[in-house]
Amino acid sequence: MPSAVVRRAFVASLPVLMGYLSMGMAWAVLFTTRVPGATVCDAALVSAATISGSMQFSAVEIIRDAAFYSPCWVAFLALMINIRYAAYALPFIGEFRTWPAALRSYLLFGLTDETYAILLQCPFTEEKSRRRYFLAVTAFDQTYWVVGSTLGALLGRTIRFNTTGIDFSMTALFLVILVEQCRDRSNRIPAFIGGAVTALVGAICLVWFPAHADKMLFPAMACIAGLLLALRKKTEVRGS
Amino acid sequence: MTGHQWLLLAIMAAVVALLRFLPFLCFGGKRPVPPLFLYLGKTLSAAAIAMLVVYGMATVSGGGGSPVALALAALIVVFLQWKIGNPLLSIFAGTAFYMLALQGFLTKLPFL
Numbered sequence: 001m002p003s004a005v006v007r008r009a010f011v012a013s014l015p016v017l018m019g020y021l022s023m024g025m026a027w028a029v030l031f032t033t034r035v036p037g038a039t040v041c042d043a044a045l046v047s048a049a050t051i052s053g054s055m056q057f058s059a060v061e062i063i064r065d066a067a068f069y070s071p072c073w074v075a076f077l078a079l080m081i082n083i084r085y086a087a088y089a090l091p092f093i094g095e096f097r098t099w100p101a102a103l104r105s106y107l108l109f110g111l112t113d114e115t116y117a118i119l120l121q122c123p124f125t126e127e128k129s130r131r132r133y134f135l136a137v138t139a140f141d142q143t144y145w146v147v148g149s150t151l152g153a154l155l156g157r158t159i160r161f162n163t164t165g166i167d168f169s170m171t172a173l174f175l176v177i178l179v180e181q182c183r184d185r186s187n188r189i190p191a192f193i194g195g196a197v198t199a200l201v202g203a204i205c206l207v208w209f210p211a212h213a214d215k216m217l218f219p220a221m222a223c224i225a226g227l228l229l230a231l232r233k234k235t236e237v238r239g240s
Numbered sequence: 241m242t243g244h245q246w247l248l249l250a251i252m253a254a255v256v257a258l259l260r261f262l263p264f265l266c267f268g269g270k271r272p273v274p275p276l277f278l279y280l281g282k283t284l285s286a287a288a289i290a291m292l293v294v295y296g297m298a299t300v301s302g303g304g305g306s307p308v309a310l311a312l313a314a315l316i317v318v319f320l321q322w323k324i325g326n327p328l329l330s331i332f333a334g335t336a337f338y339m340l341a342l343q344g345f346l347t348k349l350p351f352l
Contacts, residue, residue, distance in 0.1 A: 015326070015327070015328075018326075018328045019327045019328045019331075022328050022331075022332060023328075023331065026335075035241065035245075037241050038241055042241060046249055046253070049249075049250075049253040050249075050252060050253040050256055051256075052256050054292065055252055055253075055256050059248075059249065059252055062248060062252075063241075063245050063248060063249065066242065066244050066245045066248055067244070069248060071247060071248065071251055074248045074251050074252060075251050075255055078251065078252045078255035078256065079255055079259070081292065082255065082256050082259050083259065083284065083285075083288050084284070084285035084288045084289060085256060085259040085260045085262075086259045086260075086262045086263065086281070087263070087280075087281035087282065087284065087285040088260065088263075088285075089260060089261070089262070089263040089264050090263045090273060090277075090278065090281050093263055093264055093267055093268060093273065096264060096268070097268060104264070105261075108257075108260050108261050108264060109257055109260060109261075111260045164339065164342055164343055165305065165335070165338045165339035165341070165342035165343065166335060166339060167299075167300055168300050168310070168313055168334065168335050168338040168339070169331055169334075169335040170296055171293060171296030171297055171299075171300055171314070172313075172314075172317045172330065172331040172334045172335055173327075173331055174289055174292045174293045174296055175293055175314060175317045175318055175321070175330075175334070176317065176321050176327045176330050176331060177289050178286075178289045178290055178293055179317075179318055179321040179322055179330075180321070180325075181285075181286045181289060182286075186282075187282075187283075187286035188286075190282075190283035190284070190286040190287040190290075191286045191287060191289065191290040192290070193287055193290075194286065194287030194288060194289070194290030194291045194294075195290035195291065195293060195294050197287075197291070198290070198291040198294040198295060199294050202294065202295070202298055216295070217291070217295060220291055220295075221288070221291065224284070224287045224288075224291060225280070225284060228279075228280065228283045228284065228287065229280075232276075232279055232283075
């Protein structure tokens with residue numbers, strides 16, 4: 001019989017069970033049908049090692065046309081696509097310091113958007129329960145993602161299915177995360193800045209550097225970070 | 241799959257892991273997290289997601305679909321997520337609509 005902590009963790013992870021099974025399947029169908037020679041094992045391995053929808057959906061077209069991508073460029077793209085992960089461990093640093101290094105490393109490794117959101121809502125205050133809860137949620141979520149990917153890869157290779165337009169699911173995932181973040185009012189101005197600056201930089205790239213329009217993420221990110229820093233100074237001066 | 245493809249996949253997994261470890265690598269010791277980093281951590285993650293939405297919409301529309309269908313699909317996702325809050329439903333409904341529109345199943349609708 002699993003402990004009460006593990007049961008609470010399982011119930012909290014149920015929405016992720018639905019989300020990850022379907023997203024994992026959608027990704028694996030895409031991966032195995034778009035990348036020639038990709039097997040069920042390949043899909044499961046990539047999912048177990050990465051556990052990131054935004055990264056893995058972006059990876060499909062990169063891996064399909066791998067010959068056109070250098071390792072440096074891919075590292076840079078991965079950095080830009082996933083920069084938000086760098087913020088997720090911040091709320092947990094304090095308590096993670098005293099936890100065993102192996103546990104801490106696994107929790108950081110498995111810190112997805114959804115796992116982060118669930119861990120923030122942990123109902124326990126006692127350290128031993130919190131450790132168990134964190135470990136259970138992270139392990140459940142990773143399992144759902146890998147099982148979904150395996151199922152999708154199996155189905156993708158047996159069922160012939162027109163996937164034209166399925167790449168929208170990645171944008172839909174970003175939209176869902178954006179909506180969830182915008183429920184917190186303090187995120188709305190940064191989100192607006194991010195969207196508006198990207199549209200502006202994208203338009204400029206398209207007009208003056210059409211050959212490099214696909215590389216607009218770095219200048220966009222730099223402008224966004226600069227603008228956010230400038231705005232912080234302003235609000236601080238106003239506040240004091 | 242080729243060795244180069246596996247190399248790229250390994251790089252992507254390593255970058256994701258590195259980003260998730262980054263705050264702990266920087267501030268895991270006794271040092272407190274500087275307020276500037278806390279501020280950037282919070283605001284940049286929201287801004288980066290909005291950036292990815294705009295970039296994703298631009299990339300998807302490059303695939304040749306109708307901009308109206310794309311805008312409607314995005315509206316479906318945002319509306320369902322805001323009202324119901326089930327990511328599975330929002331993503332599935334929006335993607336299904338866009339795929340049906342793109343594959344010519346919705347040509348009876350006058351606006352597509």
